Amino acid sequence: MSTEAVTTALTAEDRLFIASQRQLIWRRFRKHRLGVFSLFVLLALYLVAFTYEFWAPYGAITQHKGFVNTPPTRIRLVDSEGTFRGPFVYGLEFELNLETFERVYTENTDEIHPIRFFPRGESYRFWGRINGSLHLFDAGEGKIFLLGSDNLGRDLFSRILAGGRISLSIGLIGVLLTFIIGASLGGLSGFYGGFVDIVIMRITEILSAIPKIPLWIALAAIVPRDWPVAKTYFAITVILATMQWTFLARAVRAKLLEMRGHDYVTAAKIAGASDLRVIFDHLLPGYISFLIVNLTLAVPGMILAETALSFLGLGMRPPAVSWGTLLEGAQNISNIALRPWMLTPALFVIVTVLMFNFVGDGLRDAADPFKDM
């Protein structure tokens, strides 16, 4: 009988018993509807951020002359005479309000620009390498600013999508660094104990005794203002990770200390397994799910920290586009009062952080071996 035949002969219950740990976790996670939904939202956000050139109608730093501080463009289906025309936008005209010196935009109902899908629009270099000009949509000769434009006439929607590239990836890369430092130091500490343990634990205690945000601000203020974007990005990631690894190191250490005493570890050691083999073959599978949960829950903290630092002008700086630098435009109250759409990047931050929390919660429940199926 082939293995396939065996598997099909099994009942659902049998399959549960032979499922690997990873399959069990996945099964339980799938039942957490909110978690699964959030995972899809996150995947979509990352996909859009990493290929924003296509989804955004304009480039992130393209300035549209004469379209400074426009409110979000209204998309219409029916024109002023009541004829159905499919999605289109009107052209814009403005005059100066002589009291506030703000531009007041009005729609010119004679000028109709149908929305085009998959047009050849502004050309771009995708990731600085591949030339392209295909966009998801634009408004032809007209302008479409889904979320309004900023004080230099740049499309906020395009900028938010572009900003996602930095804001979303900084969380992942920061967590990767945190993971490398935290898991290895915590692992050393928990596995060897003794002197190594004492030194590493004292370091984590010292670092976590310094108030985190003041220290972040102090570290970020060191980064020279004239560094190129890529270098600043790297520096900020390192700064975020240097403060976050301590909690992971402590958690890994505690978990290892607990597991080190288990019989199967002693058995492996007596059987002559090397330290590395014990760590990677016997201990790691036991706490990998625990690590993943903790890391998922650490990503939103990183994203929030980057946003806050950039908002204060200490993180990423223009011309870099991130959600934090975009929010700099919303720093004073008169700006928000006159142009509330400048707050929309915040919405993306909040949604991303929420989604990470939901996925993390779902994973935590799923990774708990004492939960019923």
Added chain:
Amino acid sequence: MSFTGYLIQRALYAVFILLAISFIVFMIVQLPRGDAVDRIVAAQRAMGDVISEEEEAALRSQFGLDRPILVQYADWGLDFLRGDLGRSVLGLRVNQLIRERLGATLLLAFMSIIITYAVAIPIGIYSATHQYRAGDYFWTFLGFIGLATPNFLLALILLFVFHRLFGLSIGGLFSPGMEDAPWSLAKLLDLVNHLWIPIIVIVTANTAATIRIMRATLLDELGKQYVVTARAKGVPYGKMLYKYPVRLALNPIVNSLGHVLPVQISGQTITAIVLNLPTLGPLLFRALITEDIELATSVLMVLSLMAVVGVILADILLTIYDPRIRMEKGAQ
């Protein structure tokens, strides 16, 4: 371990941590920026003066900046211990600047801590005893939003809303003109009026987190058999609830008391900068932006000092509350 032994051990530990922190703080604030002489020379050159290498070196030895970095650190550290924090770029005494803002920083931190617990614990209990009901969903939803919204954003949004609705400007802790007035009932009311917005902002994230911890641990307790037994024996629900599961569920919160002050001091920084509160956070921020090294070092050090003292105090309080903790630590 005896209690005095424990106190001594904690105090020694605090000294060790503070020494290490002072070194880190000194290194990250002072080292990367060049020294005062660099700045003087740069300023002079910008005005067109010619300064030779020799003159630069002479200036350096005059300020004691040609000595090894460790000696400079020791010098700074001893001055700090003596309570001399140097002068800011504008020539003001750093001691004075910090003293002015210390009170407001501590006031905000303690108010926030008290309000966090006063709000979070009852809501946590309510959520756990009304699991999956409308009220629970409402608080869970609000809690998630509270966790996900960056503090500074919440501050901005509240500023905007209050500006729109009431035409209020709510930056700072006092109305213009009230700041220097002597303490009176009017001034106190003015302070209360300005205090609650920053407190809402600062408290939100921690309250949300505490609600979730309280809810989760209480739910765990409520599922245990002693609860069923107590109910079966006819103990009234309310009495049973507050006598056993709630007390047990409070444990993780009591245990986290040690981190509360550092978290508060850290958490209020950005809010204080956005709302322009007279606390230490904005002082540090401005000092760093204007490269006011002496001031920045001292403020960061004072903030860390407050955090460490807070942790140690909480440790000691905890051992009075539950001597087992001391035994465990002693056994390590």
